[in-house]
Amino acid sequence: MLTYLGPPQLPSDDKRWKIVEATARRHGREPHALIETLHTVQECFGYLDDNALRFVATTLRVPLSRVYGAATFYHFFTLKPKGKHACVVCTGTACYIKGAPALLAAIDKTYGVKPGETTPDNELSLLTARCLGSCGLAPAVVMDGAVLGKVSPGEMLGRIEKGIRHDH
Numbered sequence: 001m002l003t004y005l006g007p008p009q010l011p012s013d014d015k016r017w018k019i020v021e022a023t024a025r026r027h028g029r030e031p032h033a034l035i036e037t038l039h040t041v042q043e044c045f046g047y048l049d050d051n052a053l054r055f056v057a058t059t060l061r062v063p064l065s066r067v068y069g070a071a072t073f074y075h076f077f078t079l080k081p082k083g084k085h086a087c088v089v090c091t092g093t094a095c096y097i098k099g100a101p102a103l104l105a106a107i108d109k110t111y112g113v114k115p116g117e118t119t120p121d122n123e124l125s126l127l128t129a130r131c132l133g134s135c136g137l138a139p140a141v142v143m144d145g146a147v148l149g150k151v152s153p154g155e156m157l158g159r160i161e162k163g164i165r166h167d168h
């Protein structure tokens with residue numbers, strides 16, 4: 001028989017998993033918290049990927065198929081973007097005040113993409129999140145999983161360019 005041994009292990013020490021776990025915990029880690037927890041993942045990460053969906057399934061003890069079902073059924077969820085690289089700009093209050101709009105404008109000007117879009121060559125997807133859990137580092141951006149804090153448009157564009165060039 002399986003015994004429930006407390007909260008599942010977080011996938012990494014990324015602080016955002018703690019925020020996701022807190023949502024699940026608030027709902028007693030019960031299956032009915034599925035939509036709410038997926039919302040939190042999307043708010044923190046900008047999209048849902050396989051890793052996150054598995055974590056949610058384990059935390060709430062819901063079959064992975066059901067988690068995938070919910071993630072793909074509701075239009076307000078975004079699955080992992082199709083670009084080879086993903087840049088998530090935080091547009092939460094702290095980041096917004098400290099310059100998120102200028103970051104989005106710089107990406108739009110350079111790559112011609114708005115939030116939710118991918119460049120035609122599939123190199124870069126741009127996403128937004130409502131809080132990356134690093135408000136002290138506002139404005140914050142996550143480029144291919146790496147958090148860039150107190151980032152200027154120029155620095156951010158440099159990191160994006162480096163990420164894209166790296167594969168060529």
Ligand code: FES
Pocket residue numbers: 090091092093094095096130131132133134135136138140
């Ligand atoms: S508002 Fe951007 S990290 Fe919290």
